[in-house]
Structure formats: structure tokens, C-alpha cells
Amino acid sequence: MTTAPALLQVRDLQIEFTDRGRVTNRPVRGVQLEIGSREVLGVVGETGCGKSITANAILGTLPEQARATGRIEFAGVEQLSLPERERAVNRGDAISIVFQNPGTAFNPVFRLGNQMRMVLRRHRGLRGRAATAIIAERLSDVGLTDTQRVMNAYPHELSGGMLQRVMIAMALLCEPRLLILDEPTTALDVTVARQILLLILRLQHALGFSVLLITHDLGVVKATCDRVAVLYAGRVVETGPADAVLKTPKHPYTQGLVGALPGQSGGRLRSIEGQVPANFLGIQGCAFADRCYAAIDTCRQVDPDLRPVSTTHEVACIRGGEL
Amino acid sequence: MTKFIAKRVFASAVVMLTITVLTFLMARVVPSNPAVIYAGPKASPETLDRIQSELGLDKPLLVQFFDYLGGLLHGDFGDSLATKQSVLPDLLERLPATLELIATAMTIATVLGVALGVLAARRRSGALDGSIRFLCIGGISMPAFWLGLILQVIFVGKLGVLPATGQFSTEITYSNPLETITHFALLDCVLTGNWVALQDGLEHLVLPAVTLAAYPLGLIARMTRASMLESLDQDYALTARAYGLSPRSIVWRLTLKNALSAPLTIIGLSVAYMLTGTFFVEVVFNWPGLGQYATQAMLAVDYPVIMAITLLGAAGYLLTNFAVDLLQAKLDPRTRS
Numbered sequence: 001m002t003t004a005p006a007l008l009q010v011r012d013l014q015i016e017f018t019d020r021g022r023v024t025n026r027p028v029r030g031v032q033l034e035i036g037s038r039e040v041l042g043v044v045g046e047t048g049c050g051k052s053i054t055a056n057a058i059l060g061t062l063p064e065q066a067r068a069t070g071r072i073e074f075a076g077v078e079q080l081s082l083p084e085r086e087r088a089v090n091r092g093d094a095i096s097i098v099f100q101n102p103g104t105a106f107n108p109v110f111r112l113g114n115q116m117r118m119v120l121r122r123h124r125g126l127r128g129r130a131a132t133a134i135i136a137e138r139l140s141d142v143g144l145t146d147t148q149r150v151m152n153a154y155p156h157e158l159s160g161g162m163l164q165r166v167m168i169a170m171a172l173l174c175e176p177r178l179l180i181l182d183e184p185t186t187a188l189d190v191t192v193a194r195q196i197l198l199l200i201l202r203l204q205h206a207l208g209f210s211v212l213l214i215t216h217d218l219g220v221v222k223a224t225c226d227r228v229a230v231l232y233a234g235r236v237v238e239t240g241p242a243d244a245v246l247k248t249p250k251h252p253y254t255q256g257l258v259g260a261l262p263g264q265s266g267g268r269l270r271s272i273e274g275q276v277p278a279n280f281l282g283i284q285g286c287a288f289a290d291r292c293y294a295a296i297d298t299c300r301q302v303d304p305d306l307r308p309v310s311t312t313h314e315v316a317c318i319r320g321g322e323l
Numbered sequence: 324m325t326k327f328i329a330k331r332v333f334a335s336a337v338v339m340l341t342i343t344v345l346t347f348l349m350a351r352v353v354p355s356n357p358a359v360i361y362a363g364p365k366a367s368p369e370t371l372d373r374i375q376s377e378l379g380l381d382k383p384l385l386v387q388f389f390d391y392l393g394g395l396l397h398g399d400f401g402d403s404l405a406t407k408q409s410v411l412p413d414l415l416e417r418l419p420a421t422l423e424l425i426a427t428a429m430t431i432a433t434v435l436g437v438a439l440g441v442l443a444a445r446r447r448s449g450a451l452d453g454s455i456r457f458l459c460i461g462g463i464s465m466p467a468f469w470l471g472l473i474l475q476v477i478f479v480g481k482l483g484v485l486p487a488t489g490q491f492s493t494e495i496t497y498s499n500p501l502e503t504i505t506h507f508a509l510l511d512c513v514l515t516g517n518w519v520a521l522q523d524g525l526e527h528l529v530l531p532a533v534t535l536a537a538y539p540l541g542l543i544a545r546m547t548r549a550s551m552l553e554s555l556d557q558d559y560a561l562t563a564r565a566y567g568l569s570p571r572s573i574v575w576r577l578t579l580k581n582a583l584s585a586p587l588t589i590i591g592l593s594v595a596y597m598l599t600g601t602f603f604v605e606v607v608f609n610w611p612g613l614g615q616y617a618t619q620a621m622l623a624v625d626y627p628v629i630m631a632i633t634l635l636g637a638a639g640y641l642l643t644n645f646a647v648d649l650l651q652a653k654l655d656p657r658t659r660s
């Protein structure tokens with residue numbers, strides 16, 4: 001679909017947690033993702049599927065005990081083999097992130113303006129008036145008019161919605177090429193969440209960065225994403241254009257999720273029984289087999305890779321073509 | 324902020340008054356007659372009567388209290404029963420040496436304690452963390468007088484690099500005599516440019532200050548480590564990392580400010596420890612501060628002196644904790660409202 005080489009390409013990403021040399025968990029087991037420039041990719045899946053940790057791997061902020069293998073290519077440069085110093089240079093600059101909970105993501109004892117200043121000083125070497133000017137501009141970009149007051153405020157003095165706007169402004173300070181949004185509206189109430197999403201879309205159109213949007217909400221995917229990747233137990237089970245995946249989901253898991261989408265009662269309506277396994281270490285075959293309405297014996301032995309069902313739509317299910 | 328300060332000043336005044344009442348009552352409850360102490364064991368009943376009325380002991384308790392309070396407001400702590408001298412000048416003469424010792428010890432404990440705590444947190448579970456923990460437990464568990472003696476054995480006896488006791492060497496009095504301006508000996512050395520005496524004074528200060536600092540240093544380091552680890556675990560620390568800030572600035576510039584609140588409280592409490600701890604240390608190191616004066620007063624049940632020192636200690640404690648609270652409010656905007 002994307003003709004130009006992708007901005008971000010994640011190939012066979014595996015993440016392991018080790019404790020004194022022993023592997024204790026493997027939350028990501030071969031994730032494939034691709035984001036073209038100016039593209040909005042949604043990543044969906046139930047809680048614990050490995051969405052945030054995948055984002056952390058892309059950013060290079062995994063916890064110490066975690067080790068990532070595979071390939072993460074950003075702007076043509078393989079990231080996992082880079083030394084930490086060089087990865088840190090990209091963070092907050094070419095790749096930025098907006099977290100789920102703006103109430104805790106900011107440091108409570110520093111003024112918001114100063115927290116943004118630190119980012120500008122780190123990546124652009126700017127301070128003083130030059131920095132203030134850029135910060136004020138970004139703040140008004142995200143719809144905050146009283147920029148002086150916001151800069152002088154401490155996090156606890158602003159509402160969640162305002163804080164999330166500040167977070168977005170901070171993420172955009174250095175004009176990133178990729179913006180990761182990890183459930184950016186989950187902590188906000190519905191109307192504010194809508195406003196924030198619209199804001200992100202507007203900014204994406206205006207500034208032309210790519211977006212990796214992590215969410216639980218298929219309605220959000222439908223409204224905002226070009227493509228979507230469905231994650232289950234640390235693997236991408238289905239990916240393709242958002243319309244196609246939501247309209248004609250091929251993987252039983254996606255079908256279950258779509259069935260759970262309110263207002264989308266067209267045809268089958270299946271709620272998914274059971275839950276994501278707590279630990280993915282002992283998984284044999286397809287991780288979803290135990291919850292799947294269509295599972296056959298082979299499903300418990302073979303863990304299928306993504307296979308195309310159309311030119312742009314891929315699914316990791318041995319019965320994917322027929323369902 | 325002004326309201327916050329006003330409230331704290333008022334509260335401190337109430338506490339101070341309460342302490343005055345309590346110390347006054349305690350001095351009266353102690354089963355020994357001040358007049359006897361004043362007059363000595365061989366005084367005749369007539370002399371005792373005369374002294375009782377001289378000291379105002381025959382007046383009603385309430386009147387005595389207000390006499391005492393009135394004196395206090397004029398800076399009059401009464402006369403020592405043992406030396407028959409006014410307490411205040413004696414106190415003022417010895418106070419600066421003690422304050423210098425406590426201030427130095429507090430600075431060592433705070434700076435080193437916070438630094439070690441942060442380093443231990445950064446190298447969690449490493450060899451450095453282990454050694455710092457060992458050091459802290461040593462500092463916390465070793466009695467000050469014992470630590471003082473050990474330091475004397477090592478640095479004076481074995482290595483011979485530091486003087487054992489006193490505030491200055493005797494030779495200094497002849498070669499580079501001290502001029503008194505502020506009564507704070509080291510400060511006076513600086514003000515008069517007496518560098519020889521300053522170096523000598525600092526050498527004398529090291530061991531007692533380290534001895535006095537050991538316990539709060541251990542506490543502060545432990546507390547800083549724990550609170551740093553907690554703070555590094557918070558979302559905002561991840562945000563800082565996700566925005567490319569270096570580990571060094573995340574630790575020293577960002578999370579330390581969040582983490583300082585807990586050790587700061589310890590610093591306030593440590594002052595209470597130091598006010599009593601310094602008496603032992605001063606005796607061990609023959610330091611010309613309040614320690615020996617206070618010890619003698621306690622043994623002699625010289626209650627005006629004891630009361631004066633108690634009130635002074637309480638005032639010092641309240642003052643430092645007031646400063647700590649102000650600093651807390653400065654560090655964390657959420658505590659200001």
C-alpha cells in the first residue's frame with residue numbers, strides 16, 4: 001500500500017523478561033508492524049496483549065530486565081543495535097510519545113513550562129526566550145490560549161484534558177516524524193476524549209507526522225486510523241486497512257472485538273469468552289485457540305504467521321481465508 | 324504562603340509557651356530544694372529562709388511562673404544555683420562552639436547522606452549499594468561516644484593526622500591569637516583572615532563533627548535511597564526517559580526534587596538528636612560548647628541552667644523544623660495549599 005519505504009518497520013519483534021538469566025515472561029512474540037509516512041496506524045487488543053511494551057521497545061524505554069530482539073527500523077536505521085545514547089537522541093525528537101494518564105505523566109514538582117523547556121534544551125539546545133516562543137506556539141497549536149498561565153502552572157493546577165493537551169504540545173515540540181499515542185484518551189471523560197482525538201487528527205493533517213495509536217476502542221480506530229494491527233498475546237493476528245479489518249474481520253479474535261463494538265450489530269455478534277493468558281511462555285500453537293469458536297486440532301499445534309487474504313489485508317489464522 | 328508562615332509562627336509560639344510551662348513545673352516537682360543547692364549543705368535554717376525569699380520561692384507558684392516568664396522576655400534566665408552567676412552570659416559564651424559543631428555535622432550528614440542515598444539508588448543491588456548500606460547501618464547503630472573513641476584511636480593514635488580534643492591547639496593562642504568578633508570561632512578566623520588558626524580549627528572540628536553526623540547521615544542516606552527508588556519508579560520518570568533526558572539529569576535534576584521530601588523530615592528530626600548527642604560528643608572531644616556546662620548543671624540539679632538549655636533546645640528544634648517546612652513547601656507546590 002505504501003509505495004515509499006515505511007517510516008517505521010517492526011520485524012519479528014520479541015521481548016523477553018529475564019530474572020538472573022532465566023526467562024520469566026515473553027510478552028511480545030514476533031510482532032510485525034509497518035507505518036508509512038503520514039499514516040495513522042491503530043494498534044488494538046485487550047489489556048495485557050503487549051501494546052504498551054511494543055511501544056516502549058520502539059522508543060527504547062524498556063525496563064532493565066527486558067530484552068528485545070528482531071528488527072525495528074526507523075527512517076531506514078535499525079534501532080535495536082544502536083547504543084542507548086543514540087536512541088535517546090531520537091526520543092522526544094523524531095519519535096515522541098503521549099501517555100495514557102496525563103495526571104501522573106508530568107512531574108508534580110516542576111512547572112509545566114520548565115518540563116517542556118528541558119526537552120527543548122536537550123534536543124535543540126534552546127533556552128530562554130527562544131524556547132519560550134516555541135513552547136507558546138505549540139501550546140496555542142493544541143488550543144490552549146492562556147499560554148503564559150499554562151507554562152507557569154504545576155500539573156495539579158490543570159484539568160486532565162488540559163494536561164493531555166500540554167502533553168501533546170510537549171510531544172510536538174521538536175516536530176517528530178512519528179507520534180506514539182498510548183491510549184491518549186482513556187483517562188479522560190467522553191466529551192474531552194473526543195476533543196483530544198479531533199485535535200490529534202487536525203494536527204496530524206497540518207504537520208504531517210505519522211501516528212501509532214494504541215487503543216481499546218474500535219470506534220476510535222474507525223474514526224481516526226488508516227490501518228490497524230490487532231494484537232493478541234504478543235502477536236499481530238490481523239492487520240490491514242481499518243475499513244477492511246473492521247468490516248470484514250478474518251480472525252476470530254478480531255471478529256469478537258468487532259462484535260463488541262457498540263452500534264455495529266451487522267450480522268454476527270460474538271462476545272469473547274475467557275481472557276488473555278497471564279503469561280505467554282507456555283503457549284503452544286495459536287494463543288487464541290482456547291477462546292476460539294472455530295478452533296480445530298491443528299490450531300493447538302501450529303502458531304500461524306500472517307498471510308495475505310487480499311493485497312493489503314493479512315491474517316494469522318490457519319482458517320483465516322474461510323471464516 | 325504568607326498565611327502558611329503566619330500559621331506556623333503562631334503554632335510555634337504556642338508550643339514554646341507550653342514547653343516553658345512544662346519545664347517550669349518539672350523544675351518545681353523535682354524533689355530537691357533549690358535554696359539548699361544554692362546555699363550549700365551546711366547552711367543554717369535562717370540562711371535558707373533568707374535565700375528562699377531572695378529566690379522568690381516563698382511566693383505562690385503562679386507568681387513565680389510569671390516572674391520567670393517576665394525575665395525570659397527580657398532575656399533573663401535567672402542565676403545559676405551553682406555558680407551564682409547570671410545564666411545568659413555563660414550560655415552565650417558557650418553556645419557558638421556548639422552551634423558550629425552542630426551546623427557542620429548537619430551539613431556533612433545532609434550533603435553526604437543525600438549523595439550516598441542517590442548513588443545507592445542508582446546502583447541498586449550493586450556493590451556500591453551494599454557498601455553504602457553497611458556504612459549506614461554502622462552509622463545508625465554505633466553510639467556516638469563509642470564512635471568518637473574509635474575515630475580518636477584511628478586518626479589520632481594510629482595515623483596521627485588529626486588532633487584529639489579541643490577547639491584549637493594551645494600554640495595557636497600564642498602564634499596566631501584569635502580575635503573575637505562574632506564569637507563563632509571559625510567565622511572570626513575567616514573575618515580576620517587568620518588562616519593558620521582556621522586550618523587548625525577545621526582540623527579540630529573534623530572528628531567531633533563526623534562523630535555527631537554519623538547517625539543522622541545513616542538515616543538520611545537510607546531514607547533518600549528508599550524515596551529515590553520510589554520516585555524513579557513513577558510515571559514521570561518514564562516520561563523523562565521517553566523524552567530523551569539523560570539518566571544523570573533524570574536522577575539529579577528531576578527525581579531528586581520529588582524524593583527530597585522524606586529525608587528532609589528526617590533532617591528536621593535529626594536536629595533533636597544532635598541537640599542531645601552533641602553533649603556526649605563534646606565531653607569525648609573536650610569541646611568548649613554547652614555540653615560540659617549542661618552536664619555539670621544536670622548533675623548539680625542547677626535548674627535555672629537546665630531550664631535555659633531545655634528552652635534553647637526547644638527553640639532550636641522548632642526553628643529548624645520551621646525551616647524544613649518552608650523548604651518542603653518550596654520543593655513541592657502541592658503542600659502549599
Ligand SMILES: Nc1ncnc2c1ncn2[C@@H]1O[C@H](COP(=O)(O)OP(=O)(O)OP(=O)(O)O)[C@@H](O)[C@H]1O
Nearest residue numbers: 017025027046047048049050051052053054063278
Ligand atoms: N516490568 C514488567 N515485568 C514483567 N512483565 C511485564 C512488565 N511490564 C509488562 N509486562 C508484561 O507484558 C505484558 C504486556 O503488557 P503491556 O503493558 O504491553 O500491555 P498492554 O497491551 O499495553 O495492556 P493495557 O491495555 O492494559 O495497557 C503483560 O502481560 C505484562 O505481564
Ligand SMILES: [Mg+2]
Nearest residue numbers: 051052053182
Ligand atoms: Mg498499555
